[in-house]
Amino acid sequence: MTPVLHGISILTDSPTVVSARAGALEFLLANHALDCPVCDKAGECELQDMVHKYGPHKGRHTEKKFKFHEKDYALSPVIIKNSNRCVQCIKCARVCREVVGVNVLAAIGRGDHQEETSFFKTQLDCDHCGNCIEVCPVGCFMRLPYRYKARPWDLKGADTVCAYCATGCRMVMEHRDGTVLRARAQYGVGVNSETLCARGRFGFDYINSPERLTTPHVNRYGKLEAATWVEAFDYIKESLMGVSGDEFGGIVSPRYTNEEAYLFQKLVRDVFKSANVDSTSRWEASGVEAFAAAAGMNEGGVSVFDCMEADTVVVIGAQISDENPVTDYIIRRISAARKMNVIIVSPRAMKLDSSANLLLRVAPGAEGAVLNAVALSLVPDKTGGYAQTADIAKDMIDALVAKLKASASVAIIAGTEFLRHPESCAGLGFLKDSLKSSGKKVLILPALDRCNQRGVWEMGAHPGFGPGYAGVEKRGKGTHEMLEAAMDGGITSMYAAGVDIVSMFPDAQFAQKALMRLKFLIVQDTFMTETAKMAHVVLPGATFAEKEGFYTNQEGRAQIIRSLLPPPGKAKRDFDVIKAVGEIFDTGFGPKNPALALDEMRKTNPMYRDASLAFNNKRNVDNKLDIKAALVKAADAAPPSVKCAPAAIAPKDDKYQFALMTGNHLFHSGMLSKRSVSLTGLLNSAVVEICPEDAVFYGLKPGAKVIVKGAHYEAVMTLTVRPGSKRGVAFIAENYQDCPVNRFFKKGAGTPQVAIRPCS
């Protein structure tokens, strides 16, 4: 290595340098397969580009080339490998270990016989994220679903944002002749840089699905039948004419763009004169207000990179490795490079545990109690100690408190468990206040699991607040109350835009019964979902790759998405559908297009007044990838303060050994990802996860079929174990069609209890 000195002159393009490059490349090509004509990478291959630029255009090696193998071999259902093209840069193994943290690839052997592969080339049991493919400079690691489908120069792309979780990864979606073939990240672009997770990289293929809704459907004689837009709108007109506002409710998807959510809440509030608007089929409206207030979401955006500059990062109530994989990568990568505390409070073990220096395993829903106890220890004079939490040892709380006391700045990453157990939010707010009062800098980053959940709230798609958390004249009904009202006839008509209430509401039977009672249900979606099957009118919408607009990620970062394709068949962009429904009743309803909606939003919503939507394609220079101008600003108003009653605690029943938790599986996000062939190839049927100690204790075998029995529902699924999880906790993801986990839930009954026994 030559140290840089003052006055040194460095030549990077002299004839000597160029010939040295050619020499190095000649050695790289000594064993290289040179099968560019059949290689997926040809056209965007770093080796090819280098050799094209510097030569050698003729090799001098006469020896027979060494070959690892004749045929490509698959390492996973989505990753296939040709080691003969490898240049032994070991980037794949390093990204796997240092960024993704699964550590399943390594350099086996040495010299020119060194092969980066898995343990004995066995099929990987990993995150299947494909980051090894992304970093591979040559065609050694390849996407199996994309292989031989296209050459890079055949593809047309659009720079957009992933529509699964709320990390907000920038990626390029590419299609050939109308079929979306590939999603890839770009080095140094977006919060994610060149990383993506399995969902983002492989989960886009639902866009091509033949099951997509391509035409409106109308239910006239007890059966949904294809219809024209005119028929559908006429039917909506005759059914909703004269329906009073109180009898109407609308729910918009947290995957819709901000423009669409803004227009939707305007439709419900201004056209239907109803206060009943919500944006989720899972969370209670009051829980959302409590969470937004505790997390200070109205105070503006919080960058994840600022969080990672804190002395201590607390990840609580977030199954971050599964729900926000790329946020997990960011935490792992940065925390390994600097001295900081990473504290994880969670019932389930997670991949990020290996980066943590304090782990607290708590019961599901106990996050609030832990935070309360910690906050009380920070300001002990209030009550002189803390209430003993159910099952957290005092020394663990003390260890956490000691780390917080020693930190000048604290970042708390609070996840969706706070929305499932909204009574925990009080603890979060309490801790934030006590840390602030002891002079510490506090940042709270909400970790959310739907791409635009934060955005649709800030657009006012909530019964308790309007755009920018502005107060509303009259508090409306949230999803929970709407369904209750539907049950007793208070609400007769609903408009569900992009939400699958039946599959997602935490009490499936109740949701189904309530929706059955409606006189009129409009469902707008891209697939015939369980909820759409119950609708009177089904309107075909568009996926994120077919519309223009912008999303706000969990940090509050406003990012534009771009349209890659037109919606299929007669389907329309959701903005146009919502606008057309509004125009049935009020021809002046608008804004008329997303650009005008953005203008109106900028004028009325102080959070978005200055948020920059300029797409920054700058290369990563300082590990920050942080475009501060894109973060939303503070709102003028705050979400109304609500008090969430503690959830009912089901009486302990010896019949049931496990408390049931839910969330998203690493390979899935809601029910949408179930339409992706690649992702269902990774995991299709339901699995229940417990800790290995419990499996041994109850005589259950991992991989075997078990019966999971709750008070209202039982299902057969496969058992998996996750070492390090809390005992007595079972986890079933919310993504299985064969076992909708929301059937285990009963409205108002708190955390469900289940029993697991072997399938005989």
Place this chain on the structure above:
Amino acid sequence: MLENVKDEIQGVLKKYPDKKSAVMDMLRIAQREASGHLTKEAMDEIAGLLGMPPVEVHAAAAFYTMCRINMPAGKHRVWVCRNLPCSLMGAEHIIKYLEKKLGIKTGETTHDLKFTLDTAECLGSCGTAPMMQVDDDYFENLTESKIDEILAAKGRES
């Protein structure tokens, strides 16, 4: 598989502050216990004992010529040094002669399971090139007749 040598393993683990550092010792023990080679199962077991990802144990084993993966070895192992000084002094000829004499190719084991022939990078005895290592001993300044003697002597050992 490593059940029989539990005590030895405990001793090895005590030698290092970080368990992972014991990987080479563990590979040596596992290879000794399984007729001179390392199986996938053994590496999996080592990974479990040391809290390492199995692929890292595999990578460590695959780096060293002493470790023989998934190919049972003969009673005696022969490594011929083929680094630059030995090659200049005729290591390639020595390898060919050994292959002919034993009737096997490099990397293979004789049918009577007596000899396994391998090559190695520099064994640190350049002054006496060409040379080879048989089990734990060095044999230097090799000639064809010297090799005949060595193999005969080793062959007589039972």
